[in-house]
Amino acid sequence: MDVVRRNNVKVTGRPDGRPIVFAHGFGCDQHMWRFVAPAFEADHRVVLFDHVGAGESDLSAYDRERHGVLEGYAEDVLEICRELRLSNAIFVGHSVSAMIGVLAAARDPQRIAKLVLVGPSPRYIDDNGYTGGFSHEDIEELLESLDSNFLGWSSTMAPVIMGNADRPELGAELTESFCRTDPDIAASFARVTFMSDNRSDLGTVRVPTLVLQCSDDAIAPRAVGEYVHRKIPDSTFVQLAATGHCPNLSAPEETIEAIRAFA
């Protein structure tokens, strides 16, 4: 299997620099990092990739069983690390990829030696004394929301993405291809993301970890970020001024500074 093609892996930066891997969260692809990743190219070997099912990954590599749990995605990440012979890498995971990084680092701390968790949440659904911020009904509503949004979208994106020089009007659509994913896979990924419970995995992390917490994050509230910080032994908590769930887009400078200070 060609891991590089499977995950649409892109490597830039200094070949001999310390590797830094950026992992996107649910809903988008590696473009999420385009305001952040270039800042690390001078000092680091920068690795970007799309999770299977997202962006320009190989959709045929999607495996319902393997990708039905976050461990499967963590295994994908470790396979990328092995393929690129990365060691001592810094893994920057946004949203659900924060937990994917937690699982991967616990399995192979040689390859993933530092973690940056951007807007992490080990469990989105409220549970007996734990506040994740969402109820089961909320998640069902999200799935419905996904459903009704995909309905309006053409499912034949492939030829468009391939581009067509004699039909320039397709160029406009091409720019809107960010964050488009196969509807079935997106629904499964949403389920895996929002139904998972990785609270007990936090304690297994042995590598230095940075928790980046946004202000007013509707997906991962501050209490959740603090919980992650409390449970990961060697972790640092940094509160960003950036609002929302995507500081890598809304406040790239602040995000870059925080990562750089830790890396």
Next chain:
Amino acid sequence: MGRLEQPGGVDERLDESAEDLFENAPCGYLSAAPDGTLIRVNATFLRWTGYRREELIGVKRFQDLLSAGGRIYHETHYAPMLRLQGIVREIAVDIVGANGGRLPVLVNSVLVRDAGGEPQVVRTTLFDATERKLYERELVAARDRERLSRERTERLQRLTAVVAAAPGAQAIASAAIGELMEAVGAERAGIAVRDPDTRELQVLVRHGEVSVDDGGRDAEFDEGEEGRRDAAARLPLGAATAPIGRLWLEFDGTRRFESEERGFLLACAVQAGLALERARLYETTRDVAHTLQRSLMAGAPPRDSRFEVATLYRAAVEHLEVGGDWHDAFLLAGGKVGIVVGAVVGRGLTAASAMGQLRSAVRALAGADLAPAEVLGHLDTFVEQVDAARYATLAYAQVDPDTGGVAFASAGHLPPITLAPDGDPHLFMEGRSPPLGVTGPGSSRSQGHFSLAPGAGFLLYTDGLVERRTESIDAGLERMLEAVRASPSSRPAQLVETLPEALLERGSTDDDVCLLSFRRSKLRPTGRGGPRRAVAIAARSLAGERPRL
């Protein structure tokens, strides 16, 4: 509208102000800061949602007006896309109004940046999508129904295939219940078939404490009652006109049974029932065949102080049909003993009845005081009339327990193994000729002779004991000799136990195994040898003088 037709052009009063165009446009307008904080909203939006302007401006963010699911979608899709491409089109979300009601809308947004490229403001239009949403719901529901229906068809096909492959009623019932419980998410289930004689239901498989009823032909779908009674389906098993039993499924809590689902469950119960019925018929036939086979081989070997005989017959487990192997041992006039092991080609009732006929024929011919080669010669004629017995193989030994003399003839059968008094085994390769019916009546059969010292014996057996698919028959025979040497005792009763154990591969049960072990007693009983021996010698000389057929 009539005014438009006035000569002189458009009515001046239609020259709308931009303000009114904005406030009362047929769509909602929102302007928000990059973080979503609302800066301006139009009157249409306020009318639709029931908010007052001061409740929104500078207070709420756009995402605060969305349902929880929509908020997640906003954070994970809408906001990133807007940042990345500056424009988002046709996003479907629900706006939660002031009184909690929901307004489905389609959202288009543009991100306005300043000269330095920094985001300044997000302009959004919202279109009422209530009708579209309803239509979409119908489409989604239709798609889901179609998918469910396809899945049910696949389930039914799989259930039919699974029960067809399951060996026996128990396995069929287990497989059917397993498939069904998974398909409809039942918590408890059971299957029972009606005993043909007592008419009582007999439970074959039961998962959990399922409550059973005897509703005969009626299908009952009980949707249950909240907190009082769990939902259940109780269905007739097999063809609706003549059900052979009952199938029960129980669920936790209440549950609706859509008509498609009812049809699916009934179809599954029919398939499971038909498979069980087939299995029952098959088992009946097989039982008849086994009974027949046992009765055909009935009769314990003769008990006599001059020799010991032990036999073993083990039916192949893999085959539901009976095989055509047999063994026989009987006393002949003049104190001799007839020892036979044979095998008819094929399986099933035909093979079993051919075996029975052949076995009787051997006894009849042997009883007529014919030598072994002559017996085989007459059998060649016999199989001309009994087609299923043709190509049978057969080993016949005529033993004189008083002298130890053995006359032997084999029609295509595996060679006997002779055993010295110390248990040392040898293959006896004489007296061999082709299987019955190969050469046609009238051709001569060869005969061999060996003699048994007191305590010596021999073994007759069928190929199931020595043959393996992966090796030559010689290797099998060599293994057999080795196993005999390794046996702690060469007593017949012991050998028929130890040899199959040593020779048959674990789990290898694809052929019948038939084994007969004969041993001449060590101590010659006194007072009986004289006259018997005289008769035996006379009989043998008589046999020698008889012309061969």
